[in-house]
Every structure is written in structure tokens, then in C-alpha cells.
Amino acid sequence: MVQRVMGDAAEDGLAAARLLHDFNREYGEPAPPPQELAARLAELVEKGHVTVLLARERETGAPVGVAVMRVQPSIWSRGQEVYLAELYVVPGQRGRGYGRELVTEAMHVARERGADYALVVTSEDDRLAQRLYEAAGFRRTEGEGGPVMVAYEREL
Secondary structure, X not given: OEEEEOOOOHHHHHHHHHHHHHHHHHOXXXXXXXXXXXXXXXXXXXXXXXXXXXXXXXXXXXXEEEEEXXXXXXXXXXXXEEEEEEEEEOHHHOOOOHHHHHXXXXXXXXXXXXXXXXXXXXXXXXXXXXXXXXXXXXXXXXXXXXXXXXXXXXXX
């Protein structure tokens, strides 16, 4: 089961924040404490900047996955575009359809909000994520079938 996290749903927001924190820790990335991240997510959801989705384990209802997406006006069309910024399923629950459910719901929300384009990025070695996105209809636009893209980041 996948549900949208509302800005005032403190328990769901904290569950989503814990999963995002665990995601970053799993991949050796820094992450703010879950309480701090939950407050930030609530603020972003309230202002309509992001949509947060929470996947729950079918039998127990325990949080097992999270997706965070941004919908913004497209430069290239009159529609909106969606960036699936984060998608994470806890390691012990992978391969059970939760990632697929999160992507499906994210695309449903994107269409509801007028999006006509979706983008997601994953690492070159994350084959499981690549299979998930390809099965959901995403096509690889660099490397195989296009030029290799290089991402850059900078602190400001």
C-alpha cells in the first residue's frame, strides 16, 4: 500500500524521514537527523514543493519504502515535468513490488498535476534500480542510446 504523506501527518513524515536517512546512510552519504528532515519535508509538502509517498508492508503496515518527487513547470511544453528525486525500499523488502508501487503512484500523481515528462537518475552500478525504472516505462537516454552525461554538484 502506498500513501501520500501530508505536511501535518507527523508520524508519517517521521517514518518517511527515517527511511530517507537510512537511504543516505546505506550509500555512505550524509543525512540530517530524521527529526530535522521530517520538519523540512513537512514544510516542503505544505508549500507544494514536493510530494512524499510512503510504502507500507502489506501485512503489518510498517513503513518499507519512500519516494520524493518534485513537479515544476516545463521549459519545453505547457505541461509540468516531474523529477523523482528519491526512491528507497529497505533492503529486506526489495524485490517484493514496493518500488514498483511507489513508481506507479508517483507517475499517477505526476499526471494528476499535469506533468507530461518524468526524469529519474540512478547510479551506473545500481542495476536493480535500472530494471525497476525500465520496467516502469523509463528509457535510458545516455550511455546506451545517447551520450554519457556527467553530473556535477557544488555547495553554495
